[in-house]
Amino acid sequence: MTKVRPLIAIGILLGCATLPLMITPVGAQQISDRAKQVGMKIKCMCGACDMAAGVCSHPGGTFSGPCQAWALPALREVDGLLAQGRTEQQIIDSFVAQYGSIVYAEPPKSGFSLVAWAMPTVYLVIGAVLVIFVISRWRRRPATEAGPAGSAPKPISPELLERARAQAARETED
Amino acid sequence: MDVFGSFALLLAFVCAVYAFVGGIAAIVTRHPLLVKSTRQAGMATCCLIFFATFSLEYLFFTDNFSIAYVVSHSNRDLSSFYKIAALWSGMEGSLLFWSFLLAIYVLSVLVTYRNKNGELMPYVGVVMAGVQIFFLTLNNFVESPFKALAVPAADGVMNFVARADGNGLNPLLQYPEMVIHPPNLYSGYTGFTIPFAFALGALLARYPGEKWIHLTRKWTMIAWMFQSLGIMLGAHWAYAVLGWGGYWGWDPVENASLLPWLTGTAFLHSVMMQEKRGMMKVWNVWLVFCTFLLCILGTFLTRSGVVSSVHAFARSQTSSWFVGFMGVILLVCFGAYLKNRDYLKSENQLDSVISRESSFLFNNLLFVVACVAVLSGTLFPVFSEWFTGDRISVGAPYFNRVNIPIGLLILFLTGVGPLLAWRKTSTESLKRNFGWPLAIGIASGTIAFGFGFREYFSLVCLILCAFVATTILLEFYRGSKVIRARSGASFAASAIDLTMRNTRRYGGYVVHMGMVFVFIGLAGAAFNRNVQKDMQVGQTMQIGPYTMVMQGMDTKPERNYTGQRMLVEVLRDNKPLMMLYPEKRHFETTEETGTMVAIYSTLKEDLYVVYAGTSPDTQLPVLHAYLNPLVKWIWFGGVTVVFGTLVALLPNRRSVLVLAGAPQPATQPLPHAVPSSAALREGHD
Missing domain, CATH: 1.20.5 (Single alpha-helices involved in coiled-coils or other helix-helix interfaces)
Incomplete structure (x- = not known):
């Protein structure tokens, strides 16, 4: 009996743990990789950042990861449009129609x-x-031919330049 | 203390004006007493700025909430550590901090050269005083940090009041790296004032020879090192705090810090052309001018809000001042150049296309193209709005596409350039120097390809990293072998001896090796993965070899915030590895939330775990995990770059070194060419 009890306890715990999974299927909130790829071409329009929706973390916000304010719903919308069979370009065009050309993550x-x-x-x-x-x-x-010439002041001879250098070196020993 | 600080700032302004006007008079009259008094006025300016800065810090530490700036950026519960950082967390304080760091540089220059360079220093002093006047004008008359807190009464009259507590510091800044990242970056920005002052001063004074280059070399390297460190710390902060799994987002303010770094790096290379061959004088002077202008532009972009940025910590209406200042600098630089351009004529010719000189030209071309591409991309939204009325965003994907190929070409030249000889490289030398590196690079690429490495740019990057690393190691190996044969010392001791004999050359190689490490880390970014899941206790999430088990949540009340943590057990290949505690911090004073990422970091990869908040649908905590390969190499590379720069700053143990086994042939001076003073002092570089 003592050996059975822990097993029952584990079973109950596992049951409790898996119960919510039946209510809320795992992955319901997951954004598909394809949507994230499309999200890389759309700028997050939350107004607080300048990132692509696919990676927006909304710095300082309450929800880092896809930003709750804009990017997360946008990525869900992308997922929905992909499920409807829209192409990547059609999806981006629909965002541009809605927000203007500023929504492009890249020109x-x-x-x-x-x-x-x-x-x-x-x-x-x-x-x-x-x-x-x-x-x-x-x-x-x-x-x-190198050195000051033409209409410029009188050309400096190598000897003069070397003398000037020696003087500069004396003055500027560091 | 606020009155003391205000008065010190005002007096500093007066002294700077005297140093500027008196300096010009000293240049004209050459009166020794005037020269001395203006120099001392310059020193007094710096000391007064120090007093003002310490006064503001004192106000923070004594919780003086009668000062508007202290109220806005501090509170009683803020730790002393972050009260230091509060100084530069807002516009007024960060501008004062600019003046403070600039004052350290200016004072160091004035003290170091107080009895030297008699012909040049008055010009340098005037330029430095001119820059100080601009910032002190902002400190005194535009954005004073010592303004008393005033609230309007019912009759409209402003009443001075003191608050019981302050608003607190921005949570994003309450992170240890934020205490050291801005000072480093600012030290880079302000440090480039010194080479600028020497370049402009030398041009105005028609100072003979390349002495100004020698004088400014260490100052440029110090500024460059701080800039590099500041950029690296900023990247690490973005990685560890913002919780998006990346370290560089091509944000306009990030770009602004990169621009002077790129031109500064180009200058550190091209300056050798002038030192060794008396060439590229015009180019070098303009590189220094542009680097300084880009520092001011960077500050302008950070403050003005002309481009949208996540760095919205400190904005104000100073943009017109910065634009005006940049205009004045540009006019002065152009004027000085047009007046004295004959002074900048090149002294030598190019003997061969396959030479160190050519590699420097192409290296500079790539750095400048990268800089201009980043600059125009950053400003493109503004341009597009001007021309079309439509603001077009330019985000990370664009900058990656444009800069990755340029970065790889620069990496390639990092390996090639140092192995080419000055003047001309023979075919035998090419074979000797490049045989092994090419073979190892190709072998590395083949192995990586065999293991399924299919990302094109990452593959090229790894091949180039292997190539460059081999060239550097071979340089150390060959030099050390010669010393070892002579001294009988161990290989490591010989390598150290070799480095200390020519710190600039071998310190430079260490910097290059650091950049190789950084590129290895960047190559890993192509293989980043991430997964996100709403987590219940006991639930697991898998990424790569790691399994994360949600063990629960806890709350951690602290003095200035309340932290809520996810307790995540990490298993690797189903064996317990460690616990990670990704955290959300709620700052009661500001009602803001910050993220603390939990990272398990190895040289192979980072497991990067973020508590991404509560799901709005399920009300469950959300765990976001990233698997980022090779990221640690970036930070390791950054440390190596700084170490290499410090080595390069050390004086050589012996001034002349000619190694029998060195790969470069000894250069024979041309009959008509005048060897530069540097070439006379050192064997090779």
Whole structure:
């Protein structure tokens, strides 16, 4: 009998523990991975953060994880729309229709937003062209031409420069 | 004490104005007494700022709730530890803190060089005083932290009152790292004032040679180290407190801290071109100017609210002041450059495209492109609103797409650059230096691919990490081998000896190794997983090899808040591992809630557990667990970066070192080239 009692107790405890599971199925609140992926393309519109709905933690709020104020209901809506067979683009479009283009987590690849996507490449190309230009210029220029020249004040000779350096070194020993 | 603080600030302003105006007069007249008196005025300015700052801290520690700033940011129950942090938790205090940190730097410079650099220091003093005047203007006349608390009476007259208690400190700031993160970041921002002052001063004075570069090197490195540490601590705070499982969200204020770090890093590399070869003088001067401007821009973005940010701790109407100040700086810099640009002509030519010089050019290109891309992305919502009337968000996915390829290219150059010789690298040298690193990089990639590593960028990142780490280790190995052969000491002792002989070079390698660790950690982000569940007592949740069992809840009343914890038992492969206590803290004074994440961290992965609140549907506590691989490497990398910078700041044990086995060929000066003074002092770098 003494061996049976603990088993009965464990059984009752397990029963109590699993009872709510029958009332509220586990996973009822779970957001699907697909919805989270779509949520990464939608900005949380809670007004307190600037994060994607898929990862919004609503810093300082009472519910961290998908933010209760906006992201969590939005992700549920995404789940619902996915269940209806809507495509990712259709879902994002429906949010844009509702909130405007500010709801995009990243700029869309159309219209003025294309500028945002083009800019880094343009910087890189301009920078690379500049570097190549500088390298070719440096390679062409003999060392003797270096230094102040042309309309600038009188060129400084290496001897004068070295003397100035020696003076600077004396003055600025650290 | 508030009157004392206010008066000290006002007097500091007067002294700074004297240091500025008198400094200009001293430059014109070259009168030694005027030079001395303006220098002393500069020192007095700093001391007065210290007095004012300590006065405000005294008001916090004595709970003086007749001062508006103390009422807004403290309360009686706040611990002494956080009363220190309350100083910079609001706009007025953080601006005073700016002045305070700047004063430490300025005083250090003025004392260190009080009898040196006679031609240059008056210019430097004027520039530093100019920057101090701006911040003291804000401290005194725009955002004074010593304003008495006043409430309007029925007749509209303001009555000065004292409250029984204050509003308390923002809960998000009540975390140990918040006490050290802002001072580090601010020390970075303010520290870049010193290289800026020297660069502008040298340009205005047409100061000969690269001496200003040598003088500012350690100041730049100190500022850069603090900036790095501040960014890293901020990332760790975001990871441990915000409870979203990440450490970098590309928030505008985070981006603002990254911008001067990127240009500062570019400067620390390109400055070697000027030291060794007398090249890139214009570029270096503008990099320093831009770094300082980006520091001011960062402060402006944090305060102005032109871009939305989660860092809404301290906002005010100072934006027009910052815009005006940036405009003045830009005008002065342009003016000085146009007037004296002939002073910045390059002294040497490029001998080969495959050389250290070229690698520095490309390294700088990538850092600057990353900086401009982050800046334009951060400001794009503002631009889009101007041009189209439609505000378009630019979030983390955009910044990741743009910056990951640039970051990987920089990582690649981190390995390549140091192994290329100055002037020209021979084919034999390339083979000798890159054979093993390439082989190990490719082997690592193959193994990772074989183990199912399929994320493209992470795979490339790991290959590059293996490549760069091998290049660095080989550098240490080769140098240590030579010393060991001569001295007979152990390998570790030889490596230390090697490092101490050329701290700058080998300290730099340690910094590079730290960055490799950071990149290893970043590569892990592609494999993050998370799961969330409403939990009842006894219920379990699984993520990776970990099983979490909900054991119950408890309440932990503390002096300033009440903590509610989930008691979570963690099992690994069904064997008990540990207990974790993710927590929600409710701060009664502010009626706000904070999160305390529980983390089980290993080098392989972090089990990151958040008590995510109560589910609105089931009223059950919600457990949110993340499995984040390799995150610890990021923090380890950050510590390594700081350690490497400290090593690089140490003086060399011996001034000249030429190793027979060193990978770089000794450079022969060109007949017409003038060797820089640094090249004369050191064997190689």
